[in-house]
Amino acid sequence: MLRAQTQLPYTLPHSSSYILCHLQQTALFLTLWTYRDGNYHLDGAPTLTSQDFTMERRYLLGNEAIAHGCREVPVDFVTGYPGTPSSEVIDTLRATECGDMYIEWSVNEKVALENALAAAWCGLRALCTMKHVGLNVAADPLMTSAYTGVTGSLVVMSADDPFAHSSQNEQDSRIYAEIAQLPCLDPSSVQEAHDMVISASALSLELGLPVLFRPTTRICHAKGDVLLGAPKKDPRKGEFHRDPRQYVVIPAHTRVLHKKLLAKQPLVKKLLVEKGFNRYSLAGTTAVVTSGVTASYVDELLPPGVSLMKVGGYPIDETWLAHFLDQHEKVVVIEELAPVVEGAVREEAGEVIVHGKKDGFVPREGELTPEAVAAILEKVGIPPTRRFSPRSPVGGLPPRPPILCAGCMHRSVFSAIRKVFKDGIYPSDIGCYTLGLQLGAVDTTICMGASITIGSGIAHTHDGRDIVCTIGDSTFLHTGIQGLLNAVYNGASMTVVILDNRTTAMTGHQPNPGSGVTACGDLTPQISLDLLCRACGVAFVETVDPYDVPALIEALSEAKRRKGVRVIIARQPCVITARKSGIRRGTYMVDAERCTGCGVCLRFGCPAMERAGEKAIISVQCSGCGVCAQLCPTGAIILGVAGR
Amino acid sequence: MTRTCDLLIVGVGGQGTILASNIIGEACLLEGVPVRGSETHGMAQRGGSVESHIRIGSSHGPLIAVGSADVIIAFDLLEALRYSHYLAPGGTLVANLGMVIPTSVFSQDHPVPARDEVVARLAINDPCLIEAEGIARAAGSALTQNVVMLGAASLFIPLSYESMRSAVTRLVPEKMLGANISAFEGGREAGGRCGHTARMQGAG
Numbered sequence: 029m030l031r032a033q034t035q036l037p038y039t040l041p042h043s044s045s046y047i048l049c050h051l052q053q054t055a056l057f058l059t060l061w062t063y064r065d066g067n068y069h070l071d072g073a074p075t076l077t078s079q080d081f082t083m084e085r086r087y088l089l090g091n092e093a094i095a096h097g098c099r100e101v102p103v104d105f106v107t108g109y110p111g112t113p114s115s116e117v118i119d120t121l122r123a124t125e126c127g128d129m130y131i132e133w134s135v136n137e138k139v140a141l142e143n144a145l146a147a148a149w150c151g152l153r154a155l156c157t158m159k160h161v162g163l164n165v166a167a168d169p170l171m172t173s174a175y176t177g178v179t180g181s182l183v184v185m186s187a188d189d190p191f192a193h194s195s196q197n198e199q200d201s202r203i204y205a206e207i208a209q210l211p212c213l214d215p216s217s218v219q220e221a222h223d224m225v226i227s228a229s230a231l232s233l234e235l236g237l238p239v240l241f242r243p244t245t246r247i248c249h250a251k252g253d254v255l256l257g258a259p260k261k262d263p264r265k266g267e268f269h270r271d272p273r274q275y276v277v278i279p280a281h282t283r284v285l286h287k288k289l290l291a292k293q294p295l296v297k298k299l300l301v302e303k304g305f306n307r308y309s310l311a312g313t314t315a316v317v318t319s320g321v322t323a324s325y326v327d328e329l330l331p332p333g334v335s336l337m338k339v340g341g342y343p344i345d346e347t348w349l350a351h352f353l354d355q356h357e358k359v360v361v362i363e364e365l366a367p368v369v370e371g372a373v374r375e376e377a378g379e380v381i382v383h384g385k386k387d388g389f390v391p392r393e394g395e396l397t398p399e400a401v402a403a404i405l406e407k408v409g410i411p412p413t414r415r416f417s418p419r420s421p422v423g424g425l426p427p428r429p430p431i432l433c434a435g436c437m438h439r440s441v442f443s444a445i446r447k448v449f450k451d452g453i454y455p456s457d458i459g460c461y462t463l464g465l466q467l468g469a470v471d472t473t474i475c476m477g478a479s480i481t482i483g484s485g486i487a488h489t490h491d492g493r494d495i496v497c498t499i500g501d502s503t504f505l506h507t508g509i510q511g512l513l514n515a516v517y518n519g520a521s522m523t524v525v526i527l528d529n530r531t532t533a534m535t536g537h538q539p540n541p542g543s544g545v546t547a548c549g550d551l552t553p554q555i556s557l558d559l560l561c562r563a564c565g566v567a568f569v570e571t572v573d574p575y576d577v578p579a580l581i582e583a584l585s586e587a588k589r590r591k592g593v594r595v596i597i598a599r600q601p602c603v604i605t606a607r608k609s610g611i612r613r614g615t616y617m618v619d620a621e622r623c624t625g626c627g628v629c630l631r632f633g634c635p636a637m638e639r640a641g642e643k644a645i646i647s648v649q650c651s652g653c654g655v656c657a658q659l660c661p662t663g664a665i666i667l668g669v670a671g672r
Numbered sequence: 673m674t675r676t677c678d679l680l681i682v683g684v685g686g687q688g689t690i691l692a693s694n695i696i697g698e699a700c701l702l703e704g705v706p707v708r709g710s711e712t713h714g715m716a717q718r719g720g721s722v723e724s725h726i727r728i729g730s731s732h733g734p735l736i737a738v739g740s741a742d743v744i745i746a747f748d749l750l751e752a753l754r755y756s757h758y759l760a761p762g763g764t765l766v767a768n769l770g771m772v773i774p775t776s777v778f779s780q781d782h783p784v785p786a787r788d789e790v791v792a793r794l795a796i797n798d799p800c801l802i803e804a805e806g807i808a809r810a811a812g813s814a815l816t817q818n819v820v821m822l823g824a825a826s827l828f829i830p831l832s833y834e835s836m837r838s839a840v841t842r843l844v845p846e847k848m849l850g851a852n853i854s855a856f857e858g859g860r861e862a863g864g865r866c867g868h869t870a871r872m873q874g875a876g
Contacts, residue, residue, distance in 0.1 A: 087697030112714035251709035252736035324733035372762035419757040633779040
């Protein structure tokens with residue numbers, strides 16, 4: 029197979045420091061490992077022998093530490109769809125492991141999970157990564173994968189995003205684990221994320237069940253000095269053993285499988301305590317119960333004389349939990365997102381007073397911070413070891429939200445859409461182009477692929493206005509195609525603009541079927557969006573260069589004149605990938621004599637465009653797209669430095 | 673000696689806060705000091721306001737609380753003001769005098785914030801102000817401003833000069849090594865001139 033020269037978005041490796049286990053490391057080491065039978069053991073991870081003792085300590089991003097854990101398993105088969113905060117796990121692995129692991133960026137999370145499940149049915153160690161909302165897409169196979177189980181191992185990493193830093197909601201993946209009756213591991217630090225992904229694979233193998241692994245943003249994008257084990261090479265070949273009673277879930281089979289799954293639950297709960305994922309220390313009659321990254325805040329702020337329970341694995345053993353609660357008068361449960369631990373605690377609490385989200389002591393939304401945890405402790409009568417002085421941010425500063433790059437083709441498309449479809453309705457989708465909100469060209473965004481379906485839904489209500497959807501190439505291939513097919517089939521009248529920059533830009537430029545390369549850089553057929561749309565039954569499909577403003581306006585105007593579903597494919601490489609691949613378009617400048625200071629170019633919203641006094645100027649950020657020069661009514665914007 | 677320092681690095685997406693965080697982390701590794709951190713990844717990096725928390729000497733959570741940063745390094749003057757409420761009483765703010773005007777100012781026709789006005793509003797924090805662009809250009813590349821700022825702040829961080837310099841050497845691209853080392857030295861010199869000697873490492 030041909031291997032293309034691709035630029036992986038992540039520069040690795042960091043230089044590293046090899047530090048032998050001297051005193052300080054040994055102290056940490058012993059908190060994580062237990063010594064028995066002449067060897068150190070960690071949560072069911074492979075036994076360490078003396079030859080593994082040259083361990084390495086590196087300062088890593090949580091996702092890099094998780095990727096390193098996968099090397100130590102070693103994982104054989106990796107799939108996923110990019111989504112913040114999960115993307116760097118596969119990006120890290122594909123930078124170095126393509127020779128040893130099968131690694132794919134799948135077209136969506138359902139596809140990713142089914143591929144990984146198949147590998148785990150064939151005895152391989154599989155990993156599937158996604159963000160929390162991706163788990164909604166993959167929920168269908170997830171639910172039944174618990175029934176079929178696995179013969180190898182399958183770790184499903186679903187990264188949650190409290191505070192919705194880069195997400196459309198604050199859902200909690202732990203609830204999926206509960207519905208699916210699958211074990212779920214919940215790390216509280218970067219080190220634990222590294223250790224837990226190894227343990228999750230071992231647990232999956234031991235139980236014959238997929239294991240859900242749910243770090244949160246403050247784990248995935250946190251950093252820390254992490255003690256790493258040695259990567260292993262253990263090439264395995266998959267083998268599928270025909271077993272219809274396990275893998276063909278007709279009603280007669282599935283009823284039996286469900287019974288078996290239920291029968292495994294007590295063992296799962298017991299193992300999670302035995303392996304130390306769920307643990308506590310006793311001190312006094314008041315207790316804090318916590319989980320995830322919140323545990324690290326509690327750890328710093330908890331005074332002596334208060335019991336502490338840390339939950340790192342679900343489901344929680346009720347008998348074990350009840351035994352802990354019985355020894356206390358008052359318990360506060362501090363966790364992010366849904367009251368999952370709190371629900372379990374309340375069920376077993378009896379006479380014990382329980383505080384948490386359900387009685388308003390802990391916020392239900394957003395993420396927790398050291399300040400928030402200190403305030404909660406104070407409120408329940410536990411004096412925190414640190415108090416924080418409340419300071420408010422200064423006011424009156426111009427906001428600095430993320431913004432489309434200088435020269436981004438999306439800006440040109442949004443500007444043209446607003447010009448041609450003045451009273452239009454603009455359903456949009458998930459990607460960098462959601463930032464078109466700032467340009468007044470995004471009216472709806474709900475989930476991947478929903479621009480087209482929301483558009484067709486509105487079209488069928490007889491609202492009467494023009495509908496212009498915008499959707500990126502990767503999002504269209506993820507879950508947009510079905511919506512387009514449905515719109516054509518059911519006779520919707522609407523325009524769909526596919527913003528085709530040939531990459532999954534927002535999450536770090538991962539390739540997709542339109543890029544012509546795989547995650548590992550192998551050349552692959554570049555999918556034709558034009559033919560795909562025509563195959564869905566769209567009669568009017570036009571491809572335009574969004575930097576050519578008159579052509580873009582003409583294509584949109586032609587679409588406006590027609591009926592039925594019309595598709596415009598606006599194609600230009602993402603400016604970031606273009607720059608990295610050596611494209612230099614030159615830079616533009618303003619001829620101050622001809623500039624009248626009308627502000628048309630400034631309102632276009634390009635970050636390269638600034639005002640100096642009454643006139644516009646163009647900064648070094650200019651990437652040479654030339655769109656502003658076509659918008660300027662007096663022709664004052666001219667090419668300053670030619671491209672090459 | 674207890675060597676803890678909650679350090680916040682702020683700036684605009686694309687200014688190199690992640691490299692700066694990696695350099696500090698590497699210096700901690702070299703000295704065997706535990707370190708935790710948290711940073712902005714994903715779309716928020718697209719020209720938006722970004723923050724990188726680094727907790728030198730901490731084995732706890734990755735976040736610095738409001739009002740508790742011992743040192744803030746601001747790669748942009750406006751961002752220095754935006755995050756100034758994170759500074760602990762008596763903490764040190766090291767800020768670049770350079771300022772990227774947010775695009776929202778031009779596209780929505782807000783008044784352009786004046787540098788003098790921002791400097792005046794920062795005065796209450798007694799900042800150490802650094803002309804990073806000039807120092808970076810003199811070092812060989814305007815792109816080394818992040819390392820200039822690290823050099824300036826290195827005087828207020830409980831990590832040795834040798835470890836910091838060595839971490840820079842390990843993490844910057846080889847062809848930019850000379851410029852980055854000059855940038856680090858130039859920044860350190862400028863930091864020494866801003867009159868915060870009482871707070872310098874080892875002096876307090």
